[in-house]
Amino acid sequence: MTGATSDRILDAALELFGTRGYEATSLDTLAKQLNIRKQTVLYWFPTKEAVLGAVIERSANELAEAFEAGLEGAGEGWAKVEAVVRAVFRLAARRPELLGLVREVARLGPPAATKMIGVLDPLVQRASSFLEAEMDAGRMRRHNPRLLLLAIYSTVIGMVTEVEVLRALGEEPSARSLVRRRADVLELLRSALMTEEA
């Protein structure tokens, strides 16, 4: 049964890095959470940075899979956008730490961010050219596709991870409210993106 421990380490690290942050999480804290010693962590991963790297790689792949799965049977045009957004919200409900990690890694910058971007870049490219094609076909309003993507990214990540801002807006971060937020985001996106043709 190889890898059981290192997997548990990555699970815990994902959660801690994604919620408290990377610098704010010490190897001792991480180890204590698993009832093992710090040196066991350092046996499986040579440095703390290596732990982060492994967490990023696993998470980025899981994210990519979730996206692909969301696109699986999805139709065309708006249905595709909706499918992706739904996939992300589903992920946010089941594994909120994953989205938290994305937020954290974007903040940390290189080399961590570079690694995650490397895995997710193909998806970004696909999304970008999808949007462009839709615009060319006149099915979506014309916008700068890259910045549109950033807007969608920021909004969705915000809806899912900005706990404090949400609270300030009087939105309790519960599962039920997440569903409502999803509906609102879709509605908002729809009116931002789609031309009139239902």
Place this chain on the structure above:
Amino acid sequence: MTGATSDRILDAALELFGTRGYEATSLDTLAKQLNIRKQTVLYWFPTKEAVLGAVIERSANELAEAFEAGLEGAGEGWAKVEAVVRAVFRLAARRPELLGLVREVARLGPPAATKMIGVLDPLVQRASSFLEAEMDAGRMRRHNPRLLLLAIYSTVIGMVTEVEVLRALGEEPSARSLVRRRADVLELLRSALMTEEA
């Protein structure tokens, strides 16, 4: 000439907290940046947390002023939205650390976030009821005003602070590109918010 040193401390702290992050900035780093000793920092502020608190208070007020200034001569309806977005982008160009701090504080959560929200809450309320009034008057599409605000917040903060994501999208974070981003955000917001009546 009272306060000169403590002001310099807050300036440096704002920049460091807003870019590297709070935990990643030690009192020694902060002091070294100013060519003073750590103890001088601790003379002006009893703890590191107190430095953060003071930075937040000053920054939140500055933010609030910038908003107010943006609203000064602004007209009604869409012109008002545009004025606020322009004000934020102007701020992002002149004092990028300020927006960085907002992002960081939202991540840190209470008590830091609570403090910043406390100062900015009146503005949020005003914005929220403004949007609601516009919707009631049929000048804007009906959306959940709170989540609409969060979407705008996330998007603008993202456009301004998500350096790595921007880079991944092939957008170099320069002054010129910031102007272009502003134009794109406005265009995007306009089509998301406004009903057809231009």
Place this chain on the structure above:
DNA sequence: AGGCTTGTCTACCATTTGGGAGAGATTTTG
């Protein structure tokens, strides 16, 4: 002048940090 206040400093301190060295137990392999 002489005492108080203000501001910056040096000298420490306890704790925590990420990590090194290697012992000891268990499992795998020849």
Place this chain on the structure above:
DNA sequence: CAAAATCTCTCCCAAATGGTAGACAAGCCT
């Protein structure tokens, strides 16, 4: 079975962390 590999541990460490205590100089007040 013995040797080697695998895994987790204890013991240690140098550097960095936030913070305390108090020396020392400069200015202010009477």
